[in-house]
Amino acid sequence: MSWIERRRREEYYRKAKDEGFRSRAAYKIKQIDEKFSLIENGFRILDLGASPGGWSQYLSLVNPEGLNVAVDVLPMRRVKNVHFLRGDIFEEDIWNRVLEPSPKGYDLVLSDILMHTSGDRSRDQANSFFIAKRVLEICQHVLAKNGKALVKTLQGDLTEELRAEFKKRFGRVFLTKPPSSLPRSPEVYILGEHFSG
Numbered sequence: 001m002s003w004i005e006r007r008r009r010e011e012y013y014r015k016a017k018d019e020g021f022r023s024r025a026a027y028k029i030k031q032i033d034e035k036f037s038l039i040e041n042g043f044r045i046l047d048l049g050a051s052p053g054g055w056s057q058y059l060s061l062v063n064p065e066g067l068n069v070a071v072d073v074l075p076m077r078r079v080k081n082v083h084f085l086r087g088d089i090f091e092e093d094i095w096n097r098v099l100e101p102s103p104k105g106y107d108l109v110l111s112d113i114l115m116h117t118s119g120d121r122s123r124d125q126a127n128s129f130f131i132a133k134r135v136l137e138i139c140q141h142v143l144a145k146n147g148k149a150l151v152k153t154l155q156g157d158l159t160e161e162l163r164a165e166f167k168k169r170f171g172r173v174f175l176t177k178p179p180s181s182l183p184r185s186p187e188v189y190i191l192g193e194h195f196s197g
């Protein structure tokens, strides 16, 4: 990691500590929200891969009148205004569990999930593609018409295929990398708006 990247990481780490966020990741969702006006107070939001809870803390602040449901295979310390479900997105019928607190579905589905990286770039990319496809499958069951989804993936050969999958289901699709995501990291976020089902 370069000196500049290390400094950037430390800067966000310190900022998160000072501002009471559990992870630097909170700034990624904040910056994407500021750029794309992602969140409206009152939304029903599903936060997949939520632990340790930086994104959930942000949701708690900007969506206090809505419903925030967080899911992770790992435990997560309580966040005010957030309903946590411990679970794996690959569980059969996970959609039935996430629909329990919000039977009419969600306005926004977020996924910051990353499997343990192996260091093998193409394998890591394939895993992230597989996760994003699963999140799309979950959207088919839980995302409301015209809803939005924001999904982390690792940029590579499969990114265009994933973008094409999003385009089949969303009216508008963007690929974005917030400033707090380190430039050397291949992570990018795909945003779909106007879900058609």
Ligand SMILES: C[S@@+](CC[C@H](N)C(=O)[O-])C[C@H]1O[C@@H](n2cnc3c(N)ncnc32)[C@H](O)[C@@H]1O
Binding pocket: 022, 023, 025, 026, 048, 049, 050, 051, 052, 053, 054, 055, 056, 071, 072, 073, 074, 087, 088, 089, 090, 112, 113, 114, 115
């Ligand atoms: C980068 S972290 C998320 C950070 C979080 N957004 C925050 O702001 O603190 C990725 C999370 O995905 C979770 N995860 C990985 N595979 C998962 C799966 N199959 N189902 C649910 N969560 C998963 C991990 O346990 C980890 O907590």
